[in-house]
Amino acid sequence: xxxxxxxxxxxxxxxxxxxxxxxxxxxxxxxxxxxxxxxxxxxxxxxxxxxxxxxxxxxxxxxxxxxxxxxxxxxxxxxxxxxxxxxxxxxxxxxxxxxxxxxxxxxxxxxxxxxxxxxxxxxxxxxxxxxxxxxxxxxxxxxxxxxxxxxxxxxxxxxxxxxxxxxxxxxxxxxxxxxxxxxxxxxxxxxxxxxxxxxxxxxxxxxxxxx
Amino acid sequence: xxxxxxxxxxxxxxxxxxxxxxxxxxxxxxxxxxxxxxxxxxxxxxxxxxxxxxxxxxxxxxxxxxxxxxxxxxxxxxxxxxxxxxxxxxxxxxxxxxxxxxxxxxxxxxxxxxxxxxxxxxxxxxxxxxxxxxxxxxxxxxxxxxxxxxxxxxxxxxxxxxxxxxxxxxxxxxxxxxxxxxxxxxxxxxxxxxxxxxxxxxxxxxxxxxxxxxxx
Numbered sequence: 001x002x003x004x005x006x007x008x009x010x011x012x013x014x015x016x017x018x019x020x021x022x023x024x025x026x027x028x029x030x031x032x033x034x035x036x037x038x039x040x041x042x043x044x045x046x047x048x049x050x051x052x053x054x055x056x057x058x059x060x061x062x063x064x065x066x067x068x069x070x071x072x073x074x075x076x077x078x079x080x081x082x083x084x085x086x087x088x089x090x091x092x093x094x095x096x097x098x099x100x101x102x103x104x105x106x107x108x109x110x111x112x113x114x115x116x117x118x119x120x121x122x123x124x125x126x127x128x129x130x131x132x133x134x135x136x137x138x139x140x141x142x143x144x145x146x147x148x149x150x151x152x153x154x155x156x157x158x159x160x161x162x163x164x165x166x167x168x169x170x171x172x173x174x175x176x177x178x179x180x181x182x183x184x185x186x187x188x189x190x191x192x193x194x195x196x197x198x199x200x201x202x203x204x205x206x207x208x209x210x211x
Numbered sequence: 212x213x214x215x216x217x218x219x220x221x222x223x224x225x226x227x228x229x230x231x232x233x234x235x236x237x238x239x240x241x242x243x244x245x246x247x248x249x250x251x252x253x254x255x256x257x258x259x260x261x262x263x264x265x266x267x268x269x270x271x272x273x274x275x276x277x278x279x280x281x282x283x284x285x286x287x288x289x290x291x292x293x294x295x296x297x298x299x300x301x302x303x304x305x306x307x308x309x310x311x312x313x314x315x316x317x318x319x320x321x322x323x324x325x326x327x328x329x330x331x332x333x334x335x336x337x338x339x340x341x342x343x344x345x346x347x348x349x350x351x352x353x354x355x356x357x358x359x360x361x362x363x364x365x366x367x368x369x370x371x372x373x374x375x376x377x378x379x380x381x382x383x384x385x386x387x388x389x390x391x392x393x394x395x396x397x398x399x400x401x402x403x404x405x406x407x408x409x410x411x412x413x414x415x416x417x418x419x420x421x422x423x424x425x426x427x
Binding site: 006010011014015018019022025026029030032033036037040041044131133135136137138179 | 247276277278279280281284285288289291292295296299300302303304306310313366367382384387388
C-alpha cells in the first residue's frame with residue numbers, strides 16, 4: 001500500500017481497472033463453464049426422464065401448440081417455456097408414456113419434479129424431484145424416503161391423487177411421510193395440478209411416433 | 212523475506228491457536244448453515260479455501276498498486292470475482308455439491324474471514340500472505356468438517372453418506388436442523404475455550420497469574 005495520498009484520478013483508475021479485469025475474468029470463466037453447466041442440466045433431466053419412465057430407451061420432446069402435441073424442432077432448446085413434455089419409446093419404438101415436468105410451491109421454495117405417466121393405463125409410473133429446498137432431515141424425505149418415492153411407481157390418477165395419513169387402501173392414495181406432511185402434500189398437489197392441465201392433451205392410444 | 216520458521220508459524224496459527232471459527236468466531240454463518248453433513252462442510256471449506264488463497268495471492272502481489280482509500284472496495288472486487296469463479300466451476304464440475312450448498316457459495320463473498328485476512332495481511336509479502344491464507348483455510352475447513360461430521364453422525368446416522376449404525380439407530384433429526392448447528396458449535400466452542408484456558412494456566416504456572424488473562 002502506498003504511503004502517499006492518492007488523488008481521485010488514481011483511485012478511480014484503480015477501481016476501473018480492477019472492475020475491468022474482473023469483468024474479463026468472469027466473462028471468460030462463464031464462457032468456459034456454460035456449455036458444461038448446460039450439459040449437466042440436460043443430463044440430469046435426461047436421466048430423470050428415463051428413471052420415471054421405466055423401460056424407455058429413447059425419448060422425444062413435445063410441446064402443446066394449437067390443440068395438439070408437436071415435436072420440438074431440432075436445435076430449439078428443450079423444455080422451452082416449461083410447457084414441454086417428453087414422450088418415451090421402448091426398443092421397438094412403441095410409446096410407453098410421457099414424462100411430465102411440473103413445479104409448484106413446497107414448504108420453503110419451489111419444488112420442481114418430473115413424473116412418468118402411462119396414458120393407456122391412466123397411471124403414474126414414476127416420479128423424481130429435480131429441485132427442492134425442503135427442510136433437511138424432514139421435508140427432503142420426498143427425495144430420500146424410498147417408500148414415498150416408490151409409491152409413485154404405480155399410482156392411479158382418477159379422480160385425483162390423494163394423500164392419506166397411514167395405510168393406503170385405494171390405488172390413487174399415497175402415504176404421507178411422517179414429519180413431512182406439508183412437503184408430501186405439496187408433491188401430490190403439484191402432480192394433480194399438472195394432471196388437470198396435461199391429461200386431456202395426451203393421446204391415450206398408440207399413434208405413429210411423430211418424427 | 213520471512214524465514215521458513217516464520218512461514219510455518221503463519222501457517223500453523225490458523226489451524227489451532229487462531230482458528231477462524233473456534234477462536235476468532237468468524238464465518239459462523241456458513242459454519243452453522245451448511246454443516247448438516249460432513250461432505251457439505253468439506254465442500255464449503257474447499258470453496259472458501261480457493262477464494263481465500265486466490266484473493267490473498269492477488270491482493271498481496273498488488274499491495275503496492277492499490278491506494279489505501281479504495282483498498283476495501285478493491286478487495287471486494289477481487290473476492291467477488293473469485294467467488295463467482297468458484298460458483299460457476301462448482302456448477303460445471305460438481306453439480307450435486309453445488310445443489311447442496313445452494314446460495315451459500317455466493318455468500319462466501321461476505322465471509323468476514325476472507326476480508327479480515329486481506330486487511331490483516333495486505334502489507335505482508337506474497338509468501339507470508341499465502342501461508343496465512345493456507346493456515347486459515349485449513350482451520351476453517353477443519354472446523355466445518357468437524358461440525359459437519361458430528362451433526363451427520365448423530366443426525367443421520369451416517370458419515371460421508373455411509374450408513375454407520377444400521378436400521379435400529381433412530382437419528383436425532385434435530386442435529387441436522389438449524390438448532391443442531393447451534394448446539395454442536397456451542398459445545399465445540401466450550402471445549403476449545405476450556406482447552407485454551409487449561410493451556411494458559413499450565414503456561415503461566417504460578418497461581419497468582421491465573422486470572423490475568425480471562426478466557427471467555
